[in-house]
Amino acid sequence: MDLNSILQKHQITPGTTKSINIGCILLSATRLKDGWQLVTTDNCPDDDINLHENSAMSDYFQTGKSNSLIIAPALPNKPLVFKGSGLNVLPGQKITIFLKIPLTFQIYFSKVQPENLLREITYKRLSNTWFGEPDSGEPAFTLGSEYFLDFDEIKITGFEAICPVSVKNSDNENLNVQRLIIRDEHLSLYKNENKMVTSLVEIEFKGKDTIGAVDYHYSKLYNGEKQEILAKPRNSSGKGLKLNFHFMKTIYRTE
């Protein structure tokens, strides 16, 4: 199922069911008299024995009279961790890399507003990880280690967005990017021609264990001439003072 046929207002009359494939997740929406029965079935390939019996999730939502169901794109509901492998930024240098971000789909009834949100679906299963030290840190999804240096080079599927990340090394030492967190709750999602692109993430690295400056903003270069917003940031306030880079330490003794 192509993205345009997913991202639309689905009119479903009472007593009927519509099945929509969102990546490897199948959504079956049944319109009942005053509500919606949503069933999501996880058909994601699993190369191991699948013992997750509850792969189908069924919920009923009492919503009232509206027959319309809207599916809107969004960014994942946890931060994303990029695992840099061999990416170095020398002192005083600035680099812009592009990452692929898997999209989440939000299902609303009637119209897109927070109180009408019924469910969120991720088009594929994301791996959980931890950013930071085991006694502090924060939960996140892992993005892997793939990155691109040229915006036009990236080949993305309809279920992914491009995230431009600009890193400036203001420290006196080489920045070997090991783990970089993208706090996507502060990002907007824009449509630039046929691509979905997030706000630009601008990070200034000021040294290990030092909180650097980070900014998330619209960029004409990557987000297009006219601002076509597909999703607003989940959290537009308080960008917080948090570490953006994490450097690995061996936590197991080698005895």
Place this chain on the structure above:
Amino acid sequence: MNFNWSEHFSADMIEKILRISIILVVGLIIIYSLAFLVRKLLPVTLSKQRKMIINRFIQYSGIIILFFIIVSELNIDLTAIFGAAGIIGIVIGVASQTSIGNIVSGFFLVSEKSFELGDVIKIGDKSGTVYSIDLLSIKLRTFDNLLLRIPNQTVISSEVINVTRFPIRRLDFDLGVAYKEDLVKVRSIIERVVRNNPLCLDEPEPLIVFKEFGASSINIQLGVWFEKANYLKVKNSVFLEIKAAFDAEGIEIPFPHISVYTGEATKPFPIAGKEK
């Protein structure tokens, strides 16, 4: 036998009892209302533990003040009480050594902040969720929903493990595979199981250690990291998935075998097969 009330209770005394009762009731209402009001006004960000300490402080100070008001209302000479306090102190000290020890331990416990309300802790062989931290004891709600009271003195002198202090934990599994198995393959199966389990964290990386050549198996330790709230789900799912993956790949999980002999030790026990 007729009891003459007027001999024992004069009008003055009844008035005094009434006055003290009113002071007591009104005083208690004021103390508890004040504690309630402060609890409501405290910022939401303040931990349950701190809220409880502030609340208890208001209640205990209020009760002490109320006690002195009632004593003065009864026209009891406080100087005499204080004069006798030294002797009384010794008597009380000897009589309530344990209680005082518990109270002092309680202060250390609160200031040390090894655990807070709502934390899951282990003390000796007991574990549960911290339900309340009181003057003399802490109370745990055990996982089978019992209230367990542990004196503060016992807590302070015991080893306490706070299970839920940190946001993530590692859960260890001890696995055993037969000597004939290819250990590289075993390791890759374990890694795949952990990688595919959505509740296991990618990082910190799972720990896989080939521990020892055991009596009947090669023993492996697997440690998986997970968010603390998912403990049971992780324990059960990883357990089931490893067993299923080993079965699917034909990896033998050995268990102790007993050979039964009869008569001479070298000859096995005769087993007769049933012909069909």
